[in-house]
Amino acid sequence: MSDPRWAIVVNPTSGQGKGAVLGKLVAGYFSKHDLNYQLITGISAQSVQSDLLKFINENHDCPGVIAVGGDGLVHLVLQVVVPKKIAFAAIPAGTGNDFVRALKWPLGEINELLDHVTTTTPQVIDLGLVDGEWFGAVLSSGFDSTVNEKANALSWPKGRSKYNLAIALELPLFKPSHFEIELDDRTISTEAMLIAVGNGSSYGGGMQVCPQASLTDGFFDVMVLSPISKLEFVRVFPTVYSGTHISHPEVNVYRTKNVRINSQTVAYADGERIGALPVSAECVAGAGLTWLN
Template structure:
């Protein structure tokens, strides 16, 4: 039996559409599929957790139809198990789909990948007993997330664009106490990203050389820059060219501890206030990739 987990509101309705198409295709091929959704994120999470617990020995694989939020939900139950997770990218950002090199223009092609290929092992990050698939971050982008989450009257990506402008006008670098494996230091930074994958925010390649199968985090630190310089550097993150800026430093390691008066987010979900310790969990997720 296959489980199909989907968010009906994901990607402005793409989640429901791709879920229905996925169900049709899988059943036409003769596969038994149980669909799981909910009236909100927490309801779907509870139903998925219950289904995995009840049918663990009967589940051939889980198909996640949605974005990075649904991936984040699914990996909490599937990490370290023998149940593979396939992904039909139907979210707004789809950054884990990018990490898996899936075809974002033809999300349903992932079903053929699942049906015709063996799954592989990839890494996840783990922080505060929660797994994350892509990137944990703190600093400017976390403050933007906090501000955007309070702007309930604006929907979609526009609220994040507005939040960026509002936060940038008053944002100041913070002092962080840092440890990467055996290296300890204190630094001022505008943004810190602890990366398993390459991108977040819908294709921002904050750590363009990160790999999800190398057993390492790529940790990006953006040091203090002026607001004008930040606006110059920011667009380069979509190509990954920002790593050549003198204020950007990349460190690799397996275990990262960060402490400051700040909050952290991972896969777009609020993790909580610092201090936090993130560890790479090598080969803990079974999935399909191109």
Template sequence: MTSEITLFVNPTAGRGRGAHAAQPAASALRAAGFSVRTVLGEDADDALCRAREAVRGGTGALITVGGDGMVNLALQAVAGTRTPLGVVAAGTGNDFARALGLPIRDPARAGELAAQALKGAHIRDIDLGRVGDRWFATVLASGFDSKVNDRGNRMRWPNGRFKYDLAMLAELAAFRPVPYKITLDDGETREIEATLIAVGNASSYGGGMRICADADLTDGLFDVTVVGDCSRTTLVKVFPRVYRGTHLTHPVVTTHRVASITLAADGITGYADGERLGPLPLTAECVRAAVRVLAPVPAPGRKAVNTGLQ
């Protein structure tokens, strides 16, 4: 493996934390004997082009410095190749780093762990989701949560996560269950009304909301969480349980474990890794061992969950 490593940096991630995180991560890698090249890019398209050039050029690893959006961009360059992906978590959500058991907002330690992995300690193959030619690592969101994203992205004020808190309150006031048609990998199409449907390759989104709490990055399957038709009052009561993953036992929640799923609903946008995919219908497939990562994959610690749509 070449000793040249590429840092793929989003300087604006986490209100500027990305720019500050790059230097200690690079210093840790250089101290371990690696040569470090930094890729920024003028915009997302330019950054992705440069990342792909680095992968084609044989870089020893592509290490993202930023949040889940930067990870998602990097996946488009490394998925399906033998170039490993590292993560220096410096964003707002950092759910992918959390799923891999990597440090959050400790760039020096993240750089040290990446260096150790490159020297043979922890390089693992994990699954990814794919929608068309787009890859994702954590959760594909649709329904109430994606409507919150839509509204938050339209808001110019305030900045940061508070914007999405306000967007959630506004969407809650306008809340109506969504009529879905879903097709699981058994080929049968079902029509249901649901508050949201989340398709998890990893367990969490939104900065630690464990919507698909039992998802396993190495089993070749998605964990799908369906929050059914429920009142605003029930939704408000269930919502805090998402951070602990205990919502899965609530009567309005059903779960499935599938290799692929098609979601269709009028007026609903799909988001994956917090990034906009586009309007439904969308078909997602879980691709086993689609990317190499510089991190140990923690044991999933599965729980028994209820299955079947109602």
């Protein structure tokens, strides 16, 4: 009887080709250690998701799925593995890699991560569920989702530079929106520039938008940025990388298991478009199986 097979899911275009390089590294690691695996890659998200689901249905004893790519690939893989209660790990090959950050893994220690994944038992973590779609890191609406919309419409430049350009283009035009935010213990009606619902602490490649969020506490951290001037926004923005923005007088943070957000704008989760508001999200304790550092 053959050993159980792992699935290695690779997005070769992640990180401007970094996914392809790390995909070969991961496959080489599994071959070197005589671990049975199936490589899954494809030309579209739909084909990858379909191939992964087929693999899991045919390999009920699969020890885990290794996603080699960015947060977008992690988001895709979550939709397949969570309902099947299959463990998953992420190899950081994208521009953001915020889910790997939430798991407390250094971005460069690939072999150490694989050693841990292939020799230890996975742990349960919380995941967000927004209108039937799983997410691992942050659900957000407001300025950042507007920037995402702009960046997705740009064909040039590539990678991180695209988002920086989108910020520069959108900030002069951006206006706060009116939000209705329903939490477990209160309803908030307010003008805001940004709403971030953190299961993990960061998004956008290390921006600690919800710095105290934990994958194991059963709660979301909901960060609300009230309207501030464009000049003040530019001044405060760099502090998001350290998480110290939460001390700003126009920032409020709430803890909740459930949240409903309504406004005349859109929401993104893990960098992927969820759609127009309203959206409802739940922090589902213990929904995911993965390897924490």
